[in-house]
Amino acid sequence: MSQRNYRAAIIGTGGIAHAHAQALLGSGRASLVAVADVDAGRASAFAAKYGVPRSHASAEELLREEEPDFVHLCTPPQLHAPLAIACLEAGVTALVEKPPTLSLAEFDALIEAERRSTAHVATVLQHRFGAGAIRLRRLADAGDLGRPLLATCDTQWFRDEDYYAVPWRGTWESEGGGPTMGHGIHQFDLLFSVLGPWREVTAVAARQARSVNTEDVSMALVTFENGAVATVVNSVVSPRQTSQLRFDYEHATVELEHLYGYTDDDWTVTPAPGHEDVTSLWGQGHTSESSGHRGWLAAVLDALDQGQAPPVTVEDARRTMEFIAALYASAFTGERVRAGQITADSPFAQRMDGTGTPWEKVRNP
Structure with missing residues (x-):
């Protein structure tokens, strides 16, 4: 066409x-x-x-x-x-x-x-559209990497008080959440695009250092429908900034470390013994293109x-948004939350802070 x-x-x-x-x-x-x-x-x-x-x-x-x-x-x-x-x-x-x-x-x-x-x-x-992510999904779908077993997804960034001086930042009413909503979303959306639908999440969220209404740190344990398990960390209080993803498959470990955008040079592949061919498969089609808006x-x-x-469709994005709501629900209720559990009448469907944050409850007992 x-x-x-x-x-x-x-x-x-x-x-x-x-x-x-x-x-x-x-x-x-x-x-x-x-x-x-x-x-x-x-x-x-x-x-x-x-x-x-x-x-x-x-x-x-x-x-x-x-x-x-x-x-x-x-x-x-x-x-x-x-x-x-x-x-x-x-x-x-x-x-x-x-x-x-x-x-x-x-x-x-x-x-x-x-x-x-x-x-x-x-x-x-x-x-989702960087060359490395496309290659990873292709090799995974072809079975070249074996079963996905374990993943880690870390967005550890640093945003100071001047950053939050912008009036719409750091509030549930105008930003919808903290680093889980506005910063880590890029990384764990990429995680989901590789591992597929998530099944349940157990999480914590905290306000550690910034004078905001939202969290400035969150952490989650996630299980996927395909049996893989993962950790997800989102932070704006980390002086050494990094964005990291690691996928442990049966046949190889695939890792990415960058900050705000990656190229093929930011990926590394470590084959499991007997699966050295994964390295050559990964090297095919190497490019210097960045994972940006282009x-x-x-x-x-x-x-x-x-x-x-056009991508990312509403079906794709809803899976990511539902995960965010489930992470907050788990963090603020202390319960494990399953996919599909947050229905339309849930307070965590209406607002990401749902029933209220622990720090607000302490201030307003």
Whole structure:
């Protein structure tokens, strides 16, 4: 099927929007026709920097006047769901930065809005689309690695008090959660894309050092439907920053260490005795491409060319969002939580902090 050139727009012209603009301009398959931001000056400056023809002071104005094929939503998290629904109602596909919504209930409302629309919604979780992740899934699916046995997934980052001086950060009402929602989501979403559906989770969450309403650390023990087990750590209090994934299969250990994006050089493979061929299989198709927004956008455009929903679909993203809700539910109730257990009437479906955090209960007994 021949490729077409798409009309794209960006709503929200803060920091992450620059990665989206660069990916669009580098794609050769989409034109960035307009941007919008509540800060008109920032929108105009952004448009001038990237040669965008028009800037708007509101999302409503952009959707009404520009008729884009798809819109990148790069706003603070509390605006993701209402703006995505507005796009869907206008028949425009919405590509939503993480986290896509503040709660599981809000995400389910997004799914319903997509069902009523001719357009689609997809979450920006670009690490699924790096060459190493694609290769790992291919080898695992082919059986070259044997059964998955054990995995570790660590997002240990550092964010100081100045970072949380931005008003929408560090609150349940505007960000939906702490590093579990806004930082570690990239890593454990990649974990899920490799290991498949999770079955149950036991977790803890704590506010160790930052003056925020949310957690600044969480840890989880996870079991998967295929029998694999994993640990997941999310932190914003770790001075030596790292993003690490390790997969122990029957035939090899596959490891990734990076920070905010990886290349093939960030992966290592250690074969089990008698399975040295895994090393050569892994080395095929080595590339220097980074796991950034460019690879994700290429996958989005490929899907749109074929008339399909772009990745990451609502089905993919819901599995990740349900895990986040289950992690918080386990952490704040002390119970093990199974997939499917958080139903629509659960307080942890309505808000990620559900019945309340231990630190808030201490302050307000």
